[in-house]
Amino acid sequence: MPTILITGAGRGIGLEFARQYAAAGWRVLGTVRDPLAGRPLSDAGGEVYVADVADPASVARLKGALAGVQLDVVLNNAGIYGQDQSFGSVDADAFMAVMRTNALAPLKVAEAFADQLTGRKVIATITSLMGSIAENSSGNFYAYRASKAAANMVMKTLALDLGSRGITAIAVSPGWVRTDMGGAEAPLSPAEAVSGMRAVLDKVSLNDSGKFFHFDGSELPW
Incomplete structure (x- = not known):
């Protein structure tokens, strides 16, 4: 049985990933920060682990x-x-909190679990088109944009550092999704966005390592 570890799996996109992978027969290990938020993940077929990935000590315990x-x-x-x-x-302080969660956490999680990757050997980070410097035409949103650009750089660097181990590292943008973060006006449902991103994760190989993909499979500019 293939196994996936999903951080932030208690709601939104993470929970939808858990639902779809569990339905496809995967063993799903998901993290939540609050143990009271674990019920939806459990109901979706995932195993619940409490961890704050912005805290390296919590990642070590995980x-x-x-x-x-x-x-x-x-x-x-x-x-x-x-x-x-x-x-x-x-x-x-708020700026740095966003950086810790969105950019540092993917690195610390990769450091913690790279040696446990077998089979597919994929590390993916959900970033955002808002992290693309080339696509920034509207300004504003400094912390979020900077954190996602930093996360993209983390994934590109992981691709170089882990390629000799056969590990594929990619960044993926979900598009604008109707979640608590995306809001009610977003055009994509979590199910649509996650279905697209799963197709990306299913097809990537070591030749794609270090790339930045949109949920529809197209490659995005840095």
């Missing part, structure tokens, strides 16, 4: 809890949007 588990895919989904990010009102 590694201990999953010692010896062989993983096919590590999916860094956990992410936060942050507070007011318009020019002139960016709070420094």
Whole structure:
């Protein structure tokens, strides 16, 4: 049975990933920050682990809890949007909190679990088109944009550092999705976005390592 570790699997895109992978016969290991938020993940067929991936000590404890588990895919989904990010009102501490969750956490999770990857050997991070420097035509959203651009750089660097181990590392954008973060006006349902991203994860190989994909399979500019 193939196995996937999904961070931030208690709601939204992460929970939909858990539902779809469990329905496809995968063993799904999912993290939530609050144990009270684990019921939807459990109902979806996932195994619930409490971890705050923005805290390296919590990631280390998660590694201990999953010692010896062989993983096919590590999916860094956990992410936060942050507070007011318009020019002139960016709070420094809030900015760094977004960076810790969105950019540092995928690196620390990769460090923790790279040695447990077998089979597919894929590390993927859910980033955003808002992390593309080339596609930034509207400004604003400083912390979120910077954190996703940093996450993209983390994945590109992991691709170089882990390629000799046969590990594929990619960044994936879900598009604009109707979640708590995306809002009710977003055009995509979680099911549509996740179905597309799963197709990307299913087909990527070592030749794709270090690339940035949209949910529809197209490659995005950095």
